[in-house]
Amino acid sequence: MFELSIFFVFAATAIVFALVVILHRNPVVSALALVACFFSLAVMYILLEAPFLAALQVIVYTGAIMVLFLFVIMLLNLQHQHEALTRPVQQFLGWMAGATFCLSLIFYLLQAAAPVMVSGAYDTSARAIGFKLFESYILPFEAVSILLLAAIVGALVLSARGSTTVKGDTEQAR
Amino acid sequence: MPIDLTDAVMTAVKIAIVLGAMLNITPIMVWVERRGSALMQDRVGPNRIGPLGLLQSIADALKFILKEDVVPAQAHRVLYTMAPLFGLIPALTTIAVVPFGRAFVIPDTLTYDSGLAFGLFGAIMLMLLLAAGTAAATVKFRTRPAATRLNVVVGWIVTVSLVGVALVLLAALLAMKSAGSVHIPGAGHLFEPIVADVNIGLLLVFALASMSVYGLATAGWASSNKYSLLGGIRASAQMISYELALTLSTVGALMAAGSLRLVDVVARQTGYFVLFDTVKIPAWNCLPMFLGFVVFVVSAFAETNRTPFDFAEADAELVAGYHTEYSSMKFAMFFMSEYMAMGTMSALIVTLFLGGWDIPYYHEPATFFGFLFSAVAFLVKISIMMFVFVWVRWTIPRLKYDILMRIGWKVFLPLALINVVVVALLIAAGWV
Numbered sequence: 043m044f045e046l047s048i049f050f051v052f053a054a055t056a057i058v059f060a061l062v063v064i065l066h067r068n069p070v071v072s073a074l075a076l077v078a079c080f081f082s083l084a085v086m087y088i089l090l091e092a093p094f095l096a097a098l099q100v101i102v103y104t105g106a107i108m109v110l111f112l113f114v115i116m117l118l119n120l121q122h123q124h125e126a127l128t129r130p131v132q133q134f135l136g137w138m139a140g141a142t143f144c145l146s147l148i149f150y151l152l153q154a155a156a157p158v159m160v161s162g163a164y165d166t167s168a169r170a171i172g173f174k175l176f177e178s179y180i181l182p183f184e185a186v187s188i189l190l191l192a193a194i195v196g197a198l199v200l201s202a203r204g205s206t207t208v209k210g211d212t213e214q215a216r
Numbered sequence: 217m218p219i220d221l222t223d224a225v226m227t228a229v230k231i232a233i234v235l236g237a238m239l240n241i242t243p244i245m246v247w248v249e250r251r252g253s254a255l256m257q258d259r260v261g262p263n264r265i266g267p268l269g270l271l272q273s274i275a276d277a278l279k280f281i282l283k284e285d286v287v288p289a290q291a292h293r294v295l296y297t298m299a300p301l302f303g304l305i306p307a308l309t310t311i312a313v314v315p316f317g318r319a320f321v322i323p324d325t326l327t328y329d330s331g332l333a334f335g336l337f338g339a340i341m342l343m344l345l346l347a348a349g350t351a352a353a354t355v356k357f358r359t360r361p362a363a364t365r366l367n368v369v370v371g372w373i374v375t376v377s378l379v380g381v382a383l384v385l386l387a388a389l390l391a392m393k394s395a396g397s398v399h400i401p402g403a404g405h406l407f408e409p410i411v412a413d414v415n416i417g418l419l420l421v422f423a424l425a426s427m428s429v430y431g432l433a434t435a436g437w438a439s440s441n442k443y444s445l446l447g448g449i450r451a452s453a454q455m456i457s458y459e460l461a462l463t464l465s466t467v468g469a470l471m472a473a474g475s476l477r478l479v480d481v482v483a484r485q486t487g488y489f490v491l492f493d494t495v496k497i498p499a500w501n502c503l504p505m506f507l508g509f510v511v512f513v514v515s516a517f518a519e520t521n522r523t524p525f526d527f528a529e530a531d532a533e534l535v536a537g538y539h540t541e542y543s544s545m546k547f548a549m550f551f552m553s554e555y556m557a558m559g560t561m562s563a564l565i566v567t568l569f570l571g572g573w574d575i576p577y578y579h580e581p582a583t584f585f586g587f588l589f590s591a592v593a594f595l596v597k598i599s600i601m602m603f604v605f606v607w608v609r610w611t612i613p614r615l616k617y618d619i620l621m622r623i624g625w626k627v628f629l630p631l632a633l634i635n636v637v638v639v640a641l642l643i644a645a646g647w648v
Contacts, residue, residue: 068292070292070295070434070437071292071295074295074430074434077430084423093414093415093416094415094416094419096416097416097419097420097422097423098419100423100424100426100427101419101422101423101426104426104427105422105423105426105427105429105459106426106456106459109426109429109430109433109452109455109456110452110456112430112433112437112452113433113449113452113453113456116433116436116437116445116448116449116452117449167415168415168416168419168476
């Protein structure tokens with residue numbers, strides 16, 4: 043009963059803040075609402091007896107990724123922008139796609155039987171996840187890390203290309 | 217889910233202990249910082265209110281409460297008001313997973329004997345002595361020209377409350393004497409001095425610590441002031457960079473303990489390293505993981521925005537950084553969260569690298585006094601670390617911002633990785 047009430051409180055905050063993310067005009071408020079939404083999701087993980095996943099959710103998404111989002115938004119100072127409806131067809135299609143996805147999700151969830159959570163069915167400790175990552179899933183794990191490395195190198199190459207031309211310009215100017 | 221009343225009461229007691237300690241850090245540390253900086257710069261420092269200026273913090277707190285609360289017209293009202301909360305909540309909650317003493321079994325009965333009577337009598341005498349001192353200081357101070365009515369009233373309030381505590385203790389002593397022995401509720405339970413002993417211990421610390429950046433960033437943005445905004449941007453860039461080194465430098469301690477729970481990390485450090493079969497030194501993590509210890513301490517300075525890394529408020533460049541526009545209690549909340557974060561970081565340094573509550577060469581018994589001694593040892597270690605924070609602030613000038621970012625990524629991150637490898641080799645060799 044206690045857990046159920048916590049679930050409903052945080053499910054409600056997750057939905058409300060998710061709506062704020064897409065509906066609010068101010069990008070900083072949207073980013074902070076997304077942080078609150080992620081936090082509510084972390085509570086869901088704790089209720090599903092996966093505290094490790096909850097901690098990672100908070101550390102990775104709210105602690106790292108959203109800080110960078112906020113950093114960029116604040117650096118570009120994207121505040122109080124009131125864009126006119128420049129692309130009505132695209133906006134209409136976007137709303138339609140979103141509504142279709144939402145309705146189909148509700149439809150299939152209503153058809154499916156209510157899931158029963160078996161307590162203690164899964165080992166979600168850091169130790170178990172570590173063994174899984176470094177034994178059963180070592181190949182995908184390494185593949186993902188190479189992908190991330192490639193992304194970092196790519197970003198560096200793209201930014202370095204810009205800076206060399208700037209350097210060349212200043213040298214020509216001298 | 218039935219809730220055990222004893223557990224609930226014990227948890228409430230623990231929360232009260234931890235919260236009381238955290239809330240009292242700020243006034244004490246403000247006094248230490250101001251007197252400490254005066255000591256290091258050969259000045260006198262605040263010495264007007266109370267003996268040695270000890271009541272200065274109370275006067276400061278009153279001033280914060282009584283000042284006008286200004287909200288800039290251009291500010292984003294909601295976020296401007298909420299930003300100090302974003303900073304304060306992580307600072308208050310992180311300490312929950314840190315063990316602050318040795319666990320002990322609550323005894324059945326408390327019998328009245330000479331030792332207990334002596335202890336209580338001593339406590340009463342101490343309270344009366346303090347009350348007499350405060351009263352004498354207040355009377356002496358009253359005639360000085362600098363005395364205001366507020367100062368004198370505060371002096372009398374402190375005196376009266378000290379006498380009140382002494383009277384309560386006396387009543388307890390007399391009640392104990394007439395009863396003979398008192399049955400303690402919750403006897404037989406193990407009192408573990410940690411608010412939340414969760415499996416993910418240290419991860420929870422980092423999860424909450426990573427939230428504190430939102431307080432600074434939001435405050436900087438919501439103030440609609442370019443200096444505040446720059447402070448907030450700097451804070452977010454700096455904290456995200458140093459969080460990596462901070463997290464990686466703890467991996468060694470976790471590897472040695474084989475667990476994320478800080479209770480296990482401390483338990484592993486209560487043993488000894490034996491050198492050449494003769495010399496016993498305490499098995500504190502700072503010895504085998506010296507690199508990690510250094511990286512963690514330096515990153516802790518960056519993470520708490522203390523000099524030499526206080527770029528978020530850099531008063532020479534940014535007026536006061538992210539809290540330029542804040543006044544009254546909202547400013548006080550930033551102030552409080554800075555000192556609380558400092559306290560939490562000191563507690564983490566002590567727990568991870570300096571043996572936690574362990575007293576070297578002494579085996580704490582699993583009784584109330586063992587808990588008391590270990591808790592005092594923990595407090596002493598934290599106090600020393602806090603003084604180091606103050607010491608560094610008034611010794612090392614602020615770095616340049618590009619140097620901060622460069623050493624964060626190019627020095628401390630590799631050093632933390634090297635520390636992981638070194639600790640892994642030591643564990644493989646069976647030395648740790």
